[in-house]
Amino acid sequence: MVLTVEEVRWVAHLARLELSHAELALMAGQLNGIIDYFNQLQQVDTENVEPLAHPLPIQNVFREDEASPSLSVDAALANAPDRRGNYYGVPAVLE
Amino acid sequence: MSERTAVEYLTLLDRGELTSESLTEQFLQTIRNRDPKVQAFLHVDESGALEQARLVDMRRKRGEPLGTLAGIPIAIKDVLCTAGQRTTCGSKILQNFVPPYDAHVITRLKQADAVILGKTNLDEFAMGSSTENSAYQVTRNPWNLERIPGGSSGGSAAAVAACEVPLALGSDTGGSVRQPASLCGVAGMKPTYGRVSRFGLIAYASSLDQIGPFAHTVTDLALLLEAIAGHDPRDSTSVDKAVPPYRQTIEQPVRPLRIGVAKEHFGKGLDAEVEQSIRAALKIYEQLGATLKPISLPTSPFAVAAYYVVATAEASSNLARYDGVHYGYRAASFENLIDMVCRTRGEAFGQEVKRRIMLGTYVLSSGYKDAYYVKALEVRRLIKEDFDRAFTECDVIMGPTSPTAAFRVGERTADPLAMYLSDIYTISCNLAGLPGISIPCGFTKDGLPIGLQILAPPFEEEKLLRVCRMYEQETDWHTKRPKL
Numbered sequence: 263m264v265l266t267v268e269e270v271r272w273v274a275h276l277a278r279l280e281l282s283h284a285e286l287a288l289m290a291g292q293l294n295g296i297i298d299y300f301n302q303l304q305q306v307d308t309e310n311v312e313p314l315a316h317p318l319p320i321q322n323v324f325r326e327d328e329a330s331p332s333l334s335v336d337a338a339l340a341n342a343p344d345r346r347g348n349y350y351g352v353p354a355v356l357e
Numbered sequence: 358m359s360e361r362t363a364v365e366y367l368t369l370l371d372r373g374e375l376t377s378e379s380l381t382e383q384f385l386q387t388i389r390n391r392d393p394k395v396q397a398f399l400h401v402d403e404s405g406a407l408e409q410a411r412l413v414d415m416r417r418k419r420g421e422p423l424g425t426l427a428g429i430p431i432a433i434k435d436v437l438c439t440a441g442q443r444t445t446c447g448s449k450i451l452q453n454f455v456p457p458y459d460a461h462v463i464t465r466l467k468q469a470d471a472v473i474l475g476k477t478n479l480d481e482f483a484m485g486s487s488t489e490n491s492a493y494q495v496t497r498n499p500w501n502l503e504r505i506p507g508g509s510s511g512g513s514a515a516a517v518a519a520c521e522v523p524l525a526l527g528s529d530t531g532g533s534v535r536q537p538a539s540l541c542g543v544a545g546m547k548p549t550y551g552r553v554s555r556f557g558l559i560a561y562a563s564s565l566d567q568i569g570p571f572a573h574t575v576t577d578l579a580l581l582l583e584a585i586a587g588h589d590p591r592d593s594t595s596v597d598k599a600v601p602p603y604r605q606t607i608e609q610p611v612r613p614l615r616i617g618v619a620k621e622h623f624g625k626g627l628d629a630e631v632e633q634s635i636r637a638a639l640k641i642y643e644q645l646g647a648t649l650k651p652i653s654l655p656t657s658p659f660a661v662a663a664y665y666v667v668a669t670a671e672a673s674s675n676l677a678r679y680d681g682v683h684y685g686y687r688a689a690s691f692e693n694l695i696d697m698v699c700r701t702r703g704e705a706f707g708q709e710v711k712r713r714i715m716l717g718t719y720v721l722s723s724g725y726k727d728a729y730y731v732k733a734l735e736v737r738r739l740i741k742e743d744f745d746r747a748f749t750e751c752d753v754i755m756g757p758t759s760p761t762a763a764f765r766v767g768e769r770t771a772d773p774l775a776m777y778l779s780d781i782y783t784i785s786c787n788l789a790g791l792p793g794i795s796i797p798c799g800f801t802k803d804g805l806p807i808g809l810q811i812l813a814p815p816f817e818e819e820k821l822l823r824v825c826r827m828y829e830q831e832t833d834w835h836t837k838r839p840k841l
Contacts, residue, residue: 270715277673277718278680278695279711280703292773293715299774300662300720303732306739313734314741316564316594317550317790317815323593337457341684350683353694 264294264301359387359520360838363429363577366523370417370428377417377428381410381472384430388474388521391841394502396494397516399435400443401475406430409472416470424469426584431466432516432525435476436483437568438557439463446559447481447491450679450686450705460557461592462526462568462585469584474522477512481707482676483528483561485509486536486779489770490709497766498541499839500805504763507537507779510571514541517571519841524581525571530561531664532758532783534569535795539758539808542797542837544825545571546578549815550790551596553582554589562671563594565664565787574835575796575825579603582818601819610827611820614647617751621657622782628761634799634807635757641831642755650751654743659736660785661777666720666733667788673717676710712773741789744812753824754812757782758795762805782810792818796825797834 265273270290274281281289335348344351369375385403392398413428433439436446438456440463445451459467466473480490488496488511496511498504499519506515510527514537517525527534529547538545547569558568570581583604588597618639623632639649681687681701688700706714720729747754760781769776786793791812798809809828813821829835 265719273715273719273722276722277714278677278698278702279706279714280696280699281711282703285708285711289712289715292712293719296665296712296716296774296777297719300666300729300733303659303662303666303729303736306656306659306732306736308732308735308739311735311738313731314738315734317741317788318594318596320551320594320596325590333457340457341454343681343685343687352682353691353697355694 264297265290359384361523362574363426363523363572363580364574366429377410377413377472378407380428381406381430381474384474384522391519391521394497394841395499395515395519395521396496397477397512397519397521398432399445399447399476399478399493399512402442402473406472406474413470413472424471425580426466427470428472429524430472430474430522432474432477432513432522433463434479434510434513434525434527436479436528436559437463437526438559439473439476442476444476444559445493446483447479447493448705448707448710449492450702452686454685458557461554461589463557465585471584477516477525479512480509481710482559482672483509483530483533484672484709484713486532486776487769488512489766490707492707495766498763499841500542501763503765504805505540505766507540507759507763509533511537513571514538514543514545517541517543517573518839520838523572524577527569527571528558529567529569529787530565530668531787532780534571535758535783535793535808535810536780538571538795539810540763540806542806542834543571543573544575544578544794544796544835545569546582546794547786547792548582548586548818549792551594552586552792552816552818554592554595556589556591560675562668563675564671565668575794575822575829576604576607578794579607579822598816603819603822606819607822607826609823610645611752611823612646614642614824615751616642616647616649617652617747617754618649619652619654619657619747619754619756621654622756626760626778626781627757630801631757631759631761631807635809638798638809638828639755641828645827645831652747652750652754654747654785656736656739656743657785660740660788661781663733663736663740664780664784664788665716665777666729667737669713669717670721670730671717673714673721676714709773737788740785744785744789744791748814752813753821756810758808758810762801762807786812791815792821794821794825796828797837798828798832799834
């Protein structure tokens, strides 16, 4: 096994995904098969090869630091699951 | 009457032989008749579309200047933000999400006076090759309703194939426009990365995603591409390069034409009937004076693995925003903020999305990042270099779009890896950022469409479209329509 159920649980925690016991077990099996498939990349000789994160040879694209119109508060909050005045309501972070 | 091309409709509209309102009503009627079986659409905006159509008719009557798509109905993959209209990405997590802005391409379509009929079904968050991963419905292949239309833009491909619309937009990250185009017997294109702005395209993998057109013919693809391509300052990865007038040159054959044929595209796993159709298509090009050049893309066997490392890594980052805080689904009960986020995502993401987020998180995690993510990016460079080398010897590369014709609904859902291998021929193109097209080139003996894939160097869409048009002029596959 490449991944144990414990490691899968850890990855789910990093990904902020709550998975049921059944999902964790199924996921462990499937992920193992796929990661095993990924391991074949080790066969490729990439000595002195730079990673290619992006297909275009572009660098940072900047614009002038000028304010321009953006979404109104109402438009920005229109899809809020819990709108409180001009804020998004969420469970308390601090005691 | 719904079977014609956009170019044909534009002529009829221009001559006053047709109104946009009557054309739109006709397509809406076709949708009412056929879509209960095809299931291509998630939402149809009947009143909005008719109103847009009437406005165009009025302006045409008054002699006002009109956009290049004036009065033409179009369908949009539900991964593109349409202001004021629900955009779900085929997911429960965005079930009631109404974007407050239009995607750049939507703004461009409105400027072109197109009539947006509605949003089409897709694999959830564009992750899939069959449109079976939608949280809402499974779209069927109009050529055989027991079969999948391909994915992830299956709804858009099926809508065009079923003549429910003459044009549609999809998105292509690993083949998601080209593969469903191939399986549904229509033309579909992925432009060069950076050719079309991704502003308002709900992101799956930011270095791979591109928006692409679907149509029956390549001239219609050219028409739609002209309407949406070009620089957009709101997408810093969109390239500031002029958009050629593709339709102006599309009838000119490319001579001389050197066609690269990669041995890696004709190996194990390629269905015999598909191979036969592709070879027949290559013969037609030879008869037109093209030369076939054997080429090798030696890193191809590793492309699927490299893609699924890179794409899932990027997706794990892009989908981190769906946390129940600002928009979308929020779990009904939770103990604290982290619990809210975990339950929201656990409850409202589908299985394939969760699987890819997990894979992406794993390959980026401490201890594994170098072995998987960085390694995959190194392999990505080799894949790109394979193409750069090949294109010094040939103008375009041709081969099958998909190893098989459309498979049955449910046939590959139990084995994610088997599903991933459907993308074997389309995937490298996204890793390298190249433009690619799939055009119909035949049918299996069971009547399922087969597609020819043509790839070109970056920003050579003009040449690519002309090469495709050469084939269309000699064949009639693009005139076939399914009986529904």
